[in-house]
Amino acid sequence: xxxxxxxxFHQAALHTDDPxxxxxxxxxxxxxxxxxxxxxxxxxxxxxxxLREGFxxxxxxxxxRLVATFVxxxxxxxxxxxxxxxxxxxxxxxxxxxxxxxGRWLSAVGMSVQTLTTVGYGSLYPxxxxxxxxxxxxxxxxxxxxxxxxxxxxxxxxxxxxxxxYSSHALxxxxxxxxxxxxxxxxxxxxxxxxxEARLLLAMAEPGGSIERLSYFILPLQIDRISFLPLSWxxxxxxxxxxxxxxxxxxxxxxxxxxxxxxxxxVDEGYMQPVIARRSFRFDxxxxxxxxxxxxxxxxxxxxxxxxxxxEFTPEPAPDRLxx
Numbered sequence: 087x088x089x090x091x092x093x094x095f096h097q098a099a100l101h102t103d104d105p106x107x108x109x110x111x112x113x114x115x116x117x118x119x120x121x122x123x124x125x126x127x128x129x130x131x132x133x134x135x136x137l138r139e140g141f142x143x144x145x146x147x148x149x150x151r152l153v154a155t156f157v158x159x160x161x162x163x164x165x166x167x168x169x170x171x172x173x174x175x176x177x178x179x180x181x182x183x184x185x186x187x188x189g190r191w192l193s194a195v196g197m198s199v200q201t202l203t204t205v206g207y208g209s210l211y212p213x214x215x216x217x218x219x220x221x222x223x224x225x226x227x228x229x230x231x232x233x234x235x236x237x238x239x240x241x242x243x244x245x246x247x248x249x250x251x252y253s254s255h256a257l258x259x260x261x262x263x264x265x266x267x268x269x270x271x272x273x274x275x276x277x278x279x280x281x282x283e284a285r286l287l288l289a290m291a292e293p294g295g296s297i298e299r300l301s302y303f304i305l306p307l308q309i310d311r312i313s314f315l316p317l318s319w320x321x322x323x324x325x326x327x328x329x330x331x332x333x334x335x336x337x338x339x340x341x342x343x344x345x346x347x348x349x350x351x352x353v354d355e356g357y358m359q360p361v362i363a364r365r366s367f368r369f370d371x372x373x374x375x376x377x378x379x380x381x382x383x384x385x386x387x388x389x390x391x392x393x394x395x396x397x398e399f400t401p402e403p404a405p406d407r408l409x410x
Contacts, residue, residue: 100330102302105287111298118289119347123364141234145241152242156235163202163231167224168195171217178214197221202228246357248350249274254397256346256367257376258336258404265325265408267305269348269367270378272318272396279315279361282352286323288330290342303330305346317391318381321348325408333410339369346372375404 107118107125119125144152171194176182179197183189197210197217201224212218256269273279286305291298308322325331346367354361376399382391 100303102304109300114298117345117368119366144238164198167198171197174216178217180211180213181209201225204228246354246359246361248361248363250363251393251396252365255371255373257373259377261324267323270318270320273315277356279352280355282312282315284310284321285349287347289345335407336374344369375402377402
């Protein structure tokens with residue numbers, strides 16, 4: 087059995103099949119993955135999932151948007167039931183203000199607030215069968231609604247997530263006697279991440295053709311596993327003759343709409359649960375020639391990490407074309 091030449095063997099090892107993102111499109115894509123790691127896919131047509139899918143959306147929604155969603159839902163519920171009380175007749179609510187339209191609305195909404203929150207001060211109360219039935223229905227909505235809020239909050243606290251900070255740009259940087267692709271990350275939380283693994287995937291469009299065809303490469307890293315992440319981690323892909331970046335220029339990366347997708351897996355020491363983080367760097371987020379400034383120092387015998395310096399770099403003269 088004859089082994090292939092070393093260069094061809096390494097090229098075959100670097101090239102990978104479609105990882106699940108698609109390899110052919112009818113027109114160019116802006117990017118496969120957003121900077122925050124979410125995939126840029128808009129689902130059209132009928133969507134499944136129902137209540138379960140809605141719960142997952144709430145549990146993974148950004149905190150400010152979640153609070154705004156709950157506040158908006160609370161206001162809409164009160165206004166809706168307040169309008170129904172108005173239709174039934176505010177005079178069927180005990181101690182309601184019937185002197186003006188504004189007073190009627192305040193009484194109707196006040197009755198809804200007390201019922202929805204199950205507070206029941208007693209200043210407003212139903213006096214007829216229709217208002218009693220409506221209050222019973224609204225009370226159920228209130229119990230279910232606040233139970234849902236409690237479940238979502240618990241799910242958010244119980245679900246470990248990795249909050250990693252990344253450099254704003256990846257660098258074509260000097261490495262030993264040659265060049266490399268470098269990007270940097272650090273943990274934003276004080277909770278330690280352990281047993282981290284990193285994988286760097288490159289997607290590039292094939293030149294020519296009427297259909298957008300993508301090729302994928304797994305880029306070997308100088309260090310792809312670390313035991314702890316208390317400081318910053320610079321991930322380095324040495325550009326050797328076997329690298330798919332060998333012999334390329336910045337214009338080549340732009341023409342082929344190169345996109346580097348970083349996947350990091352680790353264990354959250356606080357929860358002792360695995361976490362996954364993703365980040366994408368597109369061709370226009372690559373600095374051609376630079377060296378990262380150290381993001382940590384020592385003061386009073388203690389190491390200090392400066393997250394604000396994570397993206398700082400000094401320019402370095404780089405060749406127009408990477409060595410091949």
